[in-house]
Amino acid sequence: MNQPAGYLHWGFILISYPNLILIGIMIVLFVAAVLLPFPGHASGDKGRKS
Amino acid sequence: MSTQISDESGHSWTAATRRKLERRLPWENLLPHRQPFWVGSWVYVFGVVTIAALVWVILSGTILALFGPQWWHLSKAGRFFNSLHFWSVQVFFVFMVLHLWGQYFMASWREGRAPTWMVGVVTFAVSIVAAFTGYLSQQNFDAQWIAVNAKDAVNSTGIGGFFNVLNFGQMYGLHVMLLPIGITVLVALHIVQVRMKGVVPPIGDDKAATVKGR
Numbered sequence: 609m610n611q612p613a614g615y616l617h618w619g620f621i622l623i624s625y626p627n628l629i630l631i632g633i634m635i636v637l638f639v640a641a642v643l644l645p646f647p648g649h650a651s652g653d654k655g656r657k658s
Numbered sequence: 659m660s661t662q663i664s665d666e667s668g669h670s671w672t673a674a675t676r677r678k679l680e681r682r683l684p685w686e687n688l689l690p691h692r693q694p695f696w697v698g699s700w701v702y703v704f705g706v707v708t709i710a711a712l713v714w715v716i717l718s719g720t721i722l723a724l725f726g727p728q729w730w731h732l733s734k735a736g737r738f739f740n741s742l743h744f745w746s747v748q749v750f751f752v753f754m755v756l757h758l759w760g761q762y763f764m765a766s767w768r769e770g771r772a773p774t775w776m777v778g779v780v781t782f783a784v785s786i787v788a789a790f791t792g793y794l795s796q797q798n799f800d801a802q803w804i805a806v807n808a809k810d811a812v813n814s815t816g817i818g819g820f821f822n823v824l825n826f827g828q829m830y831g832l833h834v835m836l837l838p839i840g841i842t843v844l845v846a847l848h849i850v851q852v853r854m855k856g857v858v859p860p861i862g863d864d865k866a867a868t869v870k871g872r
Contacts, residue, residue: 630752638756641700648698 704757711750718743727797774851791833
């Protein structure tokens with residue numbers, strides 16, 4: 609932890625690996641949130657729920 | 659000569675405000691016990707997690723402010739709360755951005771919800787300033803390094819006269835008082851706006867959009 613993070617340098621893109629990993633995790637979380645079913649909500653349930 | 663009093667509260671601004679609030683924000687909208695079916699999605703959890711993280715940020719920040727820099731640098735409990743504050747902020751920002759992505763792809767500014775979107779954007783911007791002043795308030799070499807590097811960029815914008823990143827007292831005051839109050843008020847306003855208009859229906863679901871006139 610007490611040293612500078614490694615950096616990905618690809619063309620004009622310069623980003624630290626921790627930030628790159630975090631963005632990757634966020635994208636995975638976002639896709640999972642869209643695709644995974646919500647508990648208590650079967651697909652096709654058109655009723656209003658509390 | 660005759661006196662006519664039709665309605666005692668008719669011209670009172672407090673009564674007018676009360677009537678407007680009753681009309682635009684009835685209790686069933688403010689504290690609904692049922693939500694439309696489309697709210698049953700993980701995407702809507704992002705905003706809730708953001709609020710939960712903000713609560714932890716404020717609680718841990720209050721404890722840090724009470725005990726001070728020596729405590730948060732040197733004691734075990736202080737370091738724990740320092741870390742709790744830092745990681746709560748990380749969770750706050752990660753889920754605020756995920757919430758932003760979700761609302762962007764749902765075009766959540768539809769059907770009169772543009773003010774809600776704009777308040778969210780302002781909250782995001784104010785949060786960035788709060789995080790920046792937080793990094794400057796750490797009371798360590800890291801904070802000094804960030805301040806010295808940031809001063810030229812900040813001063814080049816012309817706001818250095820009243821936002822001096824080398825002035826610890828100013829940065830700390832903003833971080834523990836004005837900015838948290840600002841974010842809390844904005845988040846509260848954002849929630850009330852969502853309650854006023856209801857959660858945005860899926861794109862193209864016109865029938866759902868008319869549920870209870872929302």
